Amino acid sequence: MLWCALLPSLSTSDTAAPPTEAVVAQRALAVWALQFTPRVALADEAVLMELAASVRLFGGPRALRERVQAEAHALGVERLAWAPNGLAALALARAGIENGLRSPLAERLDPLPMDTLSAVLAHRLTLEHIGCRTLGDVCALPRSGLARRFDPQLLQAFDQAYGRLPEAHEWVALPEHFEERLELMARVEQAPALVFGAQRLLRVLSGWLAARRAGVTAFTLHWAHDAMRSRAAGEGCAITIRTAEPTRDTTHLCRLLSEHLARVQLLAPVGDLRLVATEVHPLHDVSASLLPDTVRQGEKLGLVLERLAARLGAQRVLRPVLCEDHRPEWMCRWQPADQALPRKGAPGTELPQPGFVLPQPLKLLVRDHRPLYGGELVLLVGPQRVEGGWWDRVEDEDRMHNVVRDYWVALSPEAGVLWVFQTRLDGAPAWFLHGRFA
Incomplete structure (x- = not known):
């Protein structure tokens, strides 16, 4: 088994109900994690992933760990850990220990503080009074005495963390529609600066699309003005970005959004963002080559045209489109480059066609x-x-x-x-x- 525990930066360290922003951040992180495995669960302030069945799909354990770590840190994950089960991974992540796979699990867990296991928190003072400071100290106590003096959930949690009992989790379901929000760390007064916060939402969107094997052709970024705004500014505004083909390329979507926001003037400082996927279509992935790509491939023409259209205006960058019409004047029409191409072309002709x-x-x-x-x-x-x-x-x-x-x-x-x-x-x-x- 291969488990990964992710601790968002907006998380709480106790079992009390986390604040609203922490819940939103945790839920968004869980949606992003569903691109790697359907076995994603919420545990206290963390997100747990069971990845044993996904190792081969993502190129082996090393490639999978590197990708999860790189993308998770970009989403604001403060700490993560790997272990053979979910509770052990969560305890290691709370202690700041990343790898729990290199040595026997008991050697990793025994030195950890007691508060790294949630089931211990309710009995922490009692255990400290009898001299316990670490998880190993609790494990060294007579098992029969623990069973008589404490609730059964304590022993069950220790058995699950040490791999002696199986775990039971409620898996997170992939939402049918994508809508996530983000409260900015500081109020933003210039529209181009919104892309830094929107980039985090776009990464979550990319994970949701990957889990659905889909791509987006339109998404809308909403922003809410600060509560101290003038009455004329209104509550907020929005901008819709369209692409000619379905995509979940975060880099390309960020570039398009940046080009559009460069022409937007905010009416008041912004403190809250909301991203909605408005048009989603199936996306068939192309099989990767078995041979290494030794020739550097340039950016695709369609992506370049979309960026130019975002910068110059949709009506200034046009592309010819074949139509199903035998009349030569109407066999071809011009449309904005950022609009989707029709799936059918012009009908066949018998005579050679002029240039x-x-x-x-x-x-x-x-x-x-x-x-x-x-x-x-x-x-x-x-x-x-x-x-x-x-x-x-x-x-x-x-x-x-x-x-x-x-x-x-x-x-x-x-x-x-x-x-x-x-x-x-x-x-x-x-x-x-x-x-x-x-």
């Missing part, structure tokens, strides 16, 4: 029923009938974008290979130039 399409088709002169453009055109390939648009209404007009055309690949003596079409709906069919081949 350059004119914004508006250019009507051609006709001589003896032959179109002219830099000379008489020679029709090479075609026709391809394109018909559609009866459903597409022109804005502010009582007509549709309905077209019936025959497209040809044509050769001009001076302009080269062109893309032309002949209309079929008009009373007098006409020829138009619509594109050029590079």
Whole structure:
């Protein structure tokens, strides 16, 4: 068995009910821990994880310990410890001893103070009066005398901590929706500084998403103004961040949030943050390579576009998107780069498609029923009938974008290979130039 005990910085050292902020911090830490194992429990002020079944999944015990330690400290964990069972890990964490796996468990637990085990606290004064100072001193007392003079929970706790009895825990359930809050250590007056507190919430969000095998395409950061604010400032405000694809990359989400907050001006000092995942979608992880990656990979284009859109504005960074439409003018549209791409593309076509399409088709002169453009055109390939648009209404007009055309690949003596079409709906069919081949 492999257990890890995590003690948040906002925790209490006694069995009394912890303050609200400590409860919130403990609950957020438990949600984050669910990405490593479903066997997560709350024990007094700590969070316990049973990780034996997760060692291979996360690359071995050393890699798992290093990752848990690095991410836990970033979430404000003051102390953590590893042991063969949960109560032993909790006792070691309270004593500031990190590794309880290198030597026999009794050698690690015997020197610890009595208050490292919660069941001892109710009988601490009595045990001190008879000369007990450590857990080992209590274990050295006659077992029959302990059973007569103290409640059975004391012996049960010692047996469980020393591995003689199995433990029973109530596992934390993964919430269906993500919403976490954080009270800032100091009041923040500049919006960009909010990212430092939001980063902690985003790490918890990343853990929740990993446990759900999902990614987020939109999340909202709410902030509450200080109670001493002016009445005109209001209670608070919020900002929603969107991504083109589902992701749980904390670094990328922090960068996006930072770019957006750089353009926000706070109306009053902020003391409280709340993060809500508003759009969550399944995320299929890509299998890692068996070979080491010797070539440094640059940042993906989609991530770069999202950062540029956050900095310059959504309407200033656009990307082309293929649409399911046979009409060339509507086969492609431009949308903000931070919006999700549609899953379907344009329909297949029979003729080669030009590299350059004119914004508006250019009507051609006709001589003896032959179109002219830099000379008489020679029709090479075609026709391809394109018909559609009866459903597409022109804005502010009582007509549709309905077209019936025959497209040809044509050769001009001076302009080269062109893309032309002949209309079929008009009373007098006409020829138009619509594109050029590079």
